[in-house]
Amino acid sequence: MNMVELPDDGLDLESDGTVDRIGGWVRQVAYEVDERRIADLALITAELVGNARRHAEGPWRVRLWRVDDRRVVRVEVEDRSPSLLPVLGRADNPSLGNGLVLVNRLSVHWGFERHEDRKVVWAEVPMG
Numbered sequence: 001m002n003m004v005e006l007p008d009d010g011l012d013l014e015s016d017g018t019v020d021r022i023g024g025w026v027r028q029v030a031y032e033v034d035e036r037r038i039a040d041l042a043l044i045t046a047e048l049v050g051n052a053r054r055h056a057e058g059p060w061r062v063r064l065w066r067v068d069d070r071r072v073v074r075v076e077v078e079d080r081s082p083s084l085l086p087v088l089g090r091a092d093n094p095s096l097g098n099g100l101v102l103v104n105r106l107s108v109h110w111g112f113e114r115h116e117d118r119k120v121v122w123a124e125v126p127m128g
Contacts, residue, residue: 022046023042025064026041026042026064026073030127032127033073033128034128037073037126040125044102044103044125045064047099047103048099049062050099052079055084056080056084057079057080057081060079062078063078064076066127071126071127072108072124072125073125073127074123075122075123075124076121077120079119080117082114082115082119084119085114088101088104103123106123108125109123110122110123
């Protein structure tokens, strides 16, 4: 299993170059994945990290790894807000955003795991 862990304090999505850095991290893990899927995975990662930074308490942790037996790359974003669960955007309330709608459309599976002191929101993208 190949895994890249990002810093405990997460990513500052306001700084220049963050999307490029996410793309680089994704490429380290998804080196045999179709280029279009790498773009999908980078976008999903940016959305999940952005949601955690905007809506949840840190520290944040991002994990990316290949699940070779299922032929997917999985991204997990962990935060310290276990009671604040992810919600898909709603057409009747644009202020809720559409980031998870995008994650839902680009991934083959996504969801969350709630723990006593944290939660993990995850998504999986096929390798091919």
